[in-house]
Amino acid sequence: MVNTKEIARLCGVSRGTVDRALNNRPGISPETKRKILKVAEEVGYRPNFIAKSLVTKKTMTIAIVVFDINNRIFSQIANAIETRARELGYFVYLTLTHKKPELEKEYIRYLVDRKVDGIILMSVNKGQEFEKYLRNLKVPIVTFGNKISDEFPFIWINDEKAIIDAVQYLASKNYEKLIYITPALRESNPSNNIYGPEQRLKGFNKAMKLHKNMESIVITDMNYIDTIDNISNLGNEKVAFLCSSDIYALDILKYAKNKGIHIPTEMGLMGFDNIDTIQYVTPSLATVGFSIEDIGIQLVNSLVDKIEGNEIPKRIQISHEIIEGETV
Known part of the structure; x- marks a missing residue:
């Protein structure tokens, strides 16, 4: 497997310069950056995300946990979440709990064990015991659709x-x-x-x-x-x-x-x-x-802010409107 040391040799630059180019960091000329990215593509370089996550403490993955996507509203929201997450460099796992409270908790634990950076949750669980369960996981969580409590940020309409x-x-x-x-x-x-x-x-x-x-x-x-x-x-x-x-x-x-x-x-x-x-x-x-797109954007933006240690609002309310049709 090609590594950054080999790319540095081929380009005649240091590994630090290669790292700056591959991770879009400052301190490198545009011409050198283009050369490094071109060589990296030609030799089929793939970053070692496991090694990188050990350094950054981030896997660049988030999860959506929802009970199903049979209703188009949920599949549309999942799509909006994935689109925004991809723009910010995050990969998204989609998990369906089929309205089973114990399965939901099992899947959340599975995702946390695999080091997702955060979870977007439409829960079928509720109550103080479940709140304590989520709190003990020590992973950023934002919610939509079904509110859990004021402790977990909630993004939805009124x-x-x-x-x-x-x-x-x-x-x-x-x-x-x-x-x-x-x-x-x-x-x-x-x-x-x-x-x-x-x-x-x-x-x-x-x-x-x-x-x-x-x-x-x-x-x-x-x-x-x-x-x-x-x-x-x-x-x-x-x-x-x-x-x-x-x-x-x-x-x-x-x-x-x-x-x-x-x-x-x-x-x-x-x-x-x-x-x-x-x-x-x-x-x-x-x-x-x-706006389903607005919900997806707000969910991802809030979760990423929380992952990065920033304070986020406990409630973000999305506006609604009456759509007049021919059925009334």
Whole structure:
């Protein structure tokens, strides 16, 4: 394997000069730097990251720990994280925990044992015992989606306010009844961290108190389509479905088309997240949107700052907006 000593010999310079060129450090002329980089490429030089990490105490790796990427919002966020991390010279590990609290802890320990510099976490665990577990790992952690506590930096939208704004938008369209679809609240393990869905339900309940003239139903069933099918008086009022995720809204849109129910004439429909796939849907889906790229950038920037020993905010709030569509 070619090392920096061999490159220095071929270029007629010192190993220190080679090191400055390869690591983009000052103290070297542009012409010499170009020559060294050209020779390094020609001879197939690959840096010894293990040896380098022993000196720098950094592996230039970070991890994303999330429960799944079935919902496009999470795969889009993972992509945004990887893009920003790559710009800063970091390699990203993606780990899926499948909503299993013990598996999540096992994977986090696995990543720490392999010396990742930091972790971006959307946790399914919560509570003081889990906080202590993370604290004892001595690795920088930032969170999104599901908040753990004020101790761990949290970067996300204001879920509660976003749902309040969505209800206000539907109220302005003169709907008489809102049916809120939030299956994420019906988890098999009641100890799971579902902070995000809980905040959205909190916002819905708060908003309905402000609009007492509207009726409301909350559906948490995983088989929510069957539950909707059993609502006998669905067509007797001006009703809208508000979904805590676009994926639920897409299911209901399919259901309505199969039943011959016209949207928005016979019922309204609104999603949440503004995932990329809804751009292909007709009619266009009304939803709540926010910048996924901004979330990814803020997560990586905050984690890298924390890795480098800098103080970072405990809460970074990403703005949201109502995306008007043809379904309301």
